[in-house]
Amino acid sequence: MQIRTLSDLVRFDPEKKQKIPVFDSPHMYYDLYTLLPGQLQRPFAFKKADKIVYVLQGRLRITVGGESAELREGQVVRVPAGQVNAMENAADEPAVALVVVAPHPECAERRKQRKRPK
């Protein structure tokens, strides 16, 4: 059985935000993001995949489209496919989030390539 204990996987890097895969699944990303105060993920969008961010520790400022909100531990936000989003640890304590993206962005890309006319 593929069992993980999330607290065993958490590590921070003073250089930049960390993206720590919990499992290697062909169907989704299921990752921990760890951000020290001031660290961020720049604006980005997955064209075909939904992204759901669940704050496990600390606080995170999340921007979706033009809107921003600070999420605290236990709060979750959905970023619908195609929407530009960003996150920043604007607080004074480390932050950890569980980020799920589905379908797996690379698989969506492969499907698109297969559909292209030759």
Next chain:
Amino acid sequence: MQIRTLSDLVRFDPEKKQKIPVFDSPHMYYDLYTLLPGQLQRPFAFKKADKIVYVLQGRLRITVGGESAELREGQVVRVPAGQVNAMENAADEPAVALVVVAPHPECAERRKQRKRPK
């Protein structure tokens, strides 16, 4: 922005396990499962979708294929597509899990139907 506070959604039912959708996404299930002591989910498999179970509160006995393990708060297990799995609250306290299934099982089913020869 679609923001949820997970603790606001948690409810238990003495009749049976509850499955509480956190978001309505076309790409995945992202649900809370709540189980009082003795409650369970019978063996079941998604043919085309991975399922990841994260224990948020209490303990859950998870079976994948022929193997079983009791997961505690903070532990996560991946059920690869096609594998029969079950869960039971065999402990003496309420249990809450976050269950993600991707791709969305109904979408996988629709794709299959479109591919069928007429």
